[in-house]
Every structure is written in C-alpha cells, then in structure tokens.
Amino acid sequence: MTDNATHCWPNSPEQPGPGGRLIVVSGPSGVGKSTVTDALEERGGFYFSISVTTRKARPGEEEGEHYRFVSEERFGEMIRADELLEWAQYNNNFYGTPRRPVLDQIAAGSDVLLEIEVQGAMQVIGAYADAVTIFINPPSIDELIRRLRGRGHMSEETIERRMEIARGEMEIGRQHFDHRVVNDDLERVVGEILGILARSPSN
Numbered sequence: 001m002t003d004n005a006t007h008c009w010p011n012s013p014e015q016p017g018p019g020g021r022l023i024v025v026s027g028p029s030g031v032g033k034s035t036v037t038d039a040l041e042e043r044g045g046f047y048f049s050i051s052v053t054t055r056k057a058r059p060g061e062e063e064g065e066h067y068r069f070v071s072e073e074r075f076g077e078m079i080r081a082d083e084l085l086e087w088a089q090y091n092n093n094f095y096g097t098p099r100r101p102v103l104d105q106i107a108a109g110s111d112v113l114l115e116i117e118v119q120g121a122m123q124v125i126g127a128y129a130d131a132v133t134i135f136i137n138p139p140s141i142d143e144l145i146r147r148l149r150g151r152g153h154m155s156e157e158t159i160e161r162r163m164e165i166a167r168g169e170m171e172i173g174r175q176h177f178d179h180r181v182v183n184d185d186l187e188r189v190v191g192e193i194l195g196i197l198a199r200s201p202s203n
C-alpha cells in the first residue's frame with residue numbers, strides 16, 4: 001500500500017491487513033486477450049472476475065461462468081446502485097465488472113484479474129492507482145487485421161473502423177498502462193505476464 005490518498009482499497013474495518021492485487025489485462029479487439037487470460041487461468045493463482053453483460057450468450061457459454069447475462073434494465077440498475085467497478089458500451093452491448101466480489105477477494109488476499117476492453121480499463125486506472133495494468137499489443141497492425149478477418153464475419157468497413165479504434169487504443173496503452181506485452185506467441189506472452197506479476201509489489 002502506498003501511504004498517500006491514491007491507494008486503491010478502502011480501509012474499512014472489514015478489510016484489515018494486506019490485500020491482493022487488482023490486475024487488469026486489456027488491449028484492442030482481436031488481439032487475443034481472452035486466449036491469454038484463459039491460459040493464465042489454467043496456471044491458477046488468480047480470482048477471475050465474472051463480468052455482467054447485456055449481450056446474448058454464445059453457444060457454449062454458461063451463465064455465471066463466462067458472464068452473468070443480464071437485461072439492459074438490470075444493467076442500468078447496477079450502474080445507478082454503484083454496483084459496478086467499471087463499465088463500458090462495446091458493440092452495442094454493455095459490459096461491467098461487479099464491484100463487491102472483486103473487493104471481497106482482494107480483501108481476502110487474492111489477486112483478482114480483470115479481462116476488459118480499454119475504456120473500462122481507463123476507468124480502473126483512474127480510480128485504483130495501485131492496479132497492475134497490462135496492455136496486450138498485436139505483433140503488428142497487419143497481424144491484427146489478419147486476425148479480425150479470420151473471424152470471418154466482418155465487412156471491410158467494419159474492419160477499417162476497428163483498426164482506427166485499435167490504433168487509438170494502442171496509443172492509450174503506450175501512455176497509461178504500467179506494462180505492454182506483445183501477443184506473438186501464447187506460451188511466451190503468458191510467461192512474460194507471469195514474470196511481470198512476480199515482480200509487481202503486493203498491496
């Protein structure tokens with residue numbers, strides 16, 4: 001913990017002693033965030049925040065495992081009740097991180113990992129100065145375009161728009177994140193992130 005007013009965690013009576021870390025993994029769409037964080041999850045040792053979203057479940061996604069799927073009305077209630085640590089609108093859907101489970105896990109000493117898009121990551125950076133923030137870059141813009149095309153269902157116009165957004169996000173990554181990694185090889189990048197976390201101080 002830092003001893004000035006910028007530290008993360010409210011020092012409530014229910015939260016004595018050292019806490020775990022809040023770890024944010026973000027990056028542009030198509031960079032492979034979830035593949036990287038799935039691999040980190042397999043290594044264990046983190047609590048993975050389950051986001052709420054207003055988008056429909058995809059085949060194979062389980063309620064409460066991949067997301068909590070909620071209505072827009074419910075999502076709005078969660079915003080108004082200040083239940084979300086961060087939230088963003090992305091591709092016409094809303095996504096957010098429920099605050100309580102994250103703070104409870106940190107208070108219990110667990111490291112909590114959020115895999116979120118860049119607008120939400122910026123909210124976390126603004127509110128929680130002690131968060132460890134890791135930005136995943138593609139090996140190159142061309143490679144990012146290739147990956148987005150590989151998803152097979154986007155028009156050229158959509159890809160062009162995504163590229164513009166990605167360039168802006170990569171600039172945010174350069175300016176505001178603690179660490180930047182390149183997703184050129186899954187095993188290598190996972191090893192690099194684990195190395196970063198091993199060197200990052202606990203609260």
Ligand code: 5GP
Nearest residue numbers: 051052087088090095096097115116117120
């Ligand atoms: P998808 O719909 O493909 O699961 O996710 C779309 C995007 O939303 C991804 O970039 C993912 O990282 C991001 N995302 C997932 N959960 C959250 C969240 O709780 N907050 C924010 N800000 N972004 C999220």
